[in-house]
Amino acid sequence: MASLSITARTANTIGQIKTQALVALVPDKKTLAPSLKALDKLLGGTITNAMKNGDFSSSLGSHHWLPGSAGVQRVLLIGCGDIGGQTVSSAKKLAETLARSLVSSQARDALVWTDGLTGKVRDASMLLEQIALQLTLAHYQYEHTLNQRKKPARPLKRVAVSPGNLCSLAEAKRSVAIGGATGQGANLTRELVNLPGNICTPKYLSGQARKLARMHSKLSVSVLNEQQMASLGMHSLLSVGNGSDQPSQLIVMKYQGASAKTRPYCLVGKGITFDTGGISLKPGGKMDEMKFDMGGAGSVFGALHAAAEMALPINIVGVIAAAENMPSGRATKPGDVVTSMSGKTIEVLNTDAEGRLVLCDALTYAARFEPIEVVDIATLTGAIIVALGHEATGIFSNDDHLANSLISAGERSHDRGWRFPIWDEYHRQLDSPFADLANIGAGGAGSITAACFLAQFAEDYKWAHLDIAGSAFRSAPKGATGRPVPLLIAYLRERAGHS
Ligand code: BES
Ligand code: MN
Numbered sequence: 046m047a048s049l050s051i052t053a054r055t056a057n058t059i060g061q062i063k064t065q066a067l068v069a070l071v072p073d074k075k076t077l078a079p080s081l082k083a084l085d086k087l088l089g090g091t092i093t094n095a096m097k098n099g100d101f102s103s104s105l106g107s108h109h110w111l112p113g114s115a116g117v118q119r120v121l122l123i124g125c126g127d128i129g130g131q132t133v134s135s136a137k138k139l140a141e142t143l144a145r146s147l148v149s150s151q152a153r154d155a156l157v158w159t160d161g162l163t164g165k166v167r168d169a170s171m172l173l174e175q176i177a178l179q180l181t182l183a184h185y186q187y188e189h190t191l192n193q194r195k196k197p198a199r200p201l202k203r204v205a206v207s208p209g210n211l212c213s214l215a216e217a218k219r220s221v222a223i224g225g226a227t228g229q230g231a232n233l234t235r236e237l238v239n240l241p242g243n244i245c246t247p248k249y250l251s252g253q254a255r256k257l258a259r260m261h262s263k264l265s266v267s268v269l270n271e272q273q274m275a276s277l278g279m280h281s282l283l284s285v286g287n288g289s290d291q292p293s294q295l296i297v298m299k300y301q302g303a304s305a306k307t308r309p310y311c312l313v314g315k316g317i318t319f320d321t322g323g324i325s326l327k328p329g330g331k332m333d334e335m336k337f338d339m340g341g342a343g344s345v346f347g348a349l350h351a352a353a354e355m356a357l358p359i360n361i362v363g364v365i366a367a368a369e370n371m372p373s374g375r376a377t378k379p380g381d382v383v384t385s386m387s388g389k390t391i392e393v394l395n396t397d398a399e400g401r402l403v404l405c406d407a408l409t410y411a412a413r414f415e416p417i418e419v420v421d422i423a424t425l426t427g428a429i430i431v432a433l434g435h436e437a438t439g440i441f442s443n444d445d446h447l448a449n450s451l452i453s454a455g456e457r458s459h460d461r462g463w464r465f466p467i468w469d470e471y472h473r474q475l476d477s478p479f480a481d482l483a484n485i486g487a488g489g490a491g492s493i494t495a496a497c498f499l500a501q502f503a504e505d506y507k508w509a510h511l512d513i514a515g516s517a518f519r520s521a522p523k524g525a526t527g528r529p530v531p532l533l534i535a536y537l538r539e540r541a542g543h544s
């Protein structure tokens with residue numbers, strides 16, 4: 046993955062600027078700011094012409110390319126609308142337009158020039174953060190299994206962002222670093238999630254965890270193999286990989302940003318590297334999308350990468366339950382009863398409800414870290430797509446403060462979640478005549494009963510579950526989104542006392 050370098054620096058005066066692409070932010074105002082007038086003059090009046098003839102309007106989401114002049118090769122005008130009333134949603138929209146147009150251009154370097162924003166801007170650091178984040182996301186492309194000729198060109202290598210009148214250079218540097226790190230985390234998530242199931246196996250994920258630990262001095266990794274998991278009694282997790290030739294792995298990544306004594310935040314990821322459904326086999330159509338079933342695990346990688354990059358002053362433990370769900374003569378069958386690490390027995394009524402079977406043992410294991418809070422992340426249920434579509438992540442929690450923190454982290458990052466109840470009445474759906482609980486319910490609300498199942502293994506700490514089956518990937522164009530890394534980073538930054 047070739048990465049894009051984004052830095053903040055003070056821009057030269059308009060006649061002195063040398064860049065392949067000058068990206069000018071233009072607010073919706075009756076008259077152009079003096080700096081934009083100077084640019085217009087340098088360009089021989091092409092900005093005022095483009096506005097007069099309707100080729101460019103300064104409304105939010107519009108953009109227009111102009112040929113450059115002197116040291117400026119080309120100019121990208123970005124309409125900013127009413128920047129004084131900016132919300133995170135409008136900042137994101139502006140940043141997305143900017144990033145997509147710039148990344149698909151022929152420019153190798155660019156200057157994002159904010160001098161045209163002379164009036165009140167609601168939240169400058171949020172705007173700069175979104176610009177760095179969206180540029181990083183737009184620059185990502187999947188290449189791993191593509192031939193050279195199919196790789197779209199990405200000439201853009203370096204972007205400088207000048208704070209102009211928005212904020213100090215120091216503030217701009219901080220915002221750009223945060224947005225860039227979040228984007229790099231999300232891109233790591235996308236890459237792992239996009240990889241096909243024959244490459245991205247549980248073993249591959251543990252190799253990638255070791256690789257991540259080599260990149261960050263404060264990150265360490267340990268991996269439990271099937272034998273070690275068996276001695277801990279993780280027979281629910283192990284039952285999922287029974288039909289697979291790929292051994293299951295429990296991957297533990299520790300980021301130590303605070304003193305060793307400080308209790309950690311724990312992120313638990315569902316890492317089903319391919320979900321056929323097992324003996325309860327899924328239908329063939331779109332089954333390829335079940336390579337995305339390690340989206341939760343991928344987001345744990347991405348969040349840890351970004352947190353380490355930002356040097357957040359907290360401790361974080363990532364636990365990934367990695368397995369492949371396959372049918373075979375050794376596979377778990379409907380009606381089989383397994384004993385989880387907690388001691389609770391589980392009747393596996395449907396082998397396709399495997400995510401909760403791996404997560405329950407990972408949640409029991411997480412208790413040993415005495416976590417402040419545990420958040421699990423999983424592409425857990427198709428039913429969450431029925432409820433929320435692809436816009437929001439489903440949030441479930443046994444703690445109102447944690448649930449509210451995750452909801453507001455989603456709003457701050459515009460990577461939003463929506464909470465569902467996990468009332469006792471729903472729990473009854475999981476009663477089984479043959480075990481402590483069944484792995485599916487039979488009365489509707491499939492996402493809620495899945496969360497209720499997990500809740501029974503998370504009673505000893507503050508816990509939340511994020512169902513990302515709708516938000517982690519898209520079917521058209523097919524690919525991973527990198528969600529919910531921005532939400533997780535907003536939550537962790539807030540817990541770390543970062544503004
Ligand atoms: N990995 C799937 C959930 C999923 C579905 C993720 C669609 C992304 C897109 C999960 O393991 C699963 O199969 N869930 C079942 C549960 C059912 C058997 C109770 C489902 O949603 O159908
Ligand atoms: Mn499944």
Ligand code: ZN
Pocket residue numbers: 317320338397399400424425
């Ligand atoms: Zn699954």
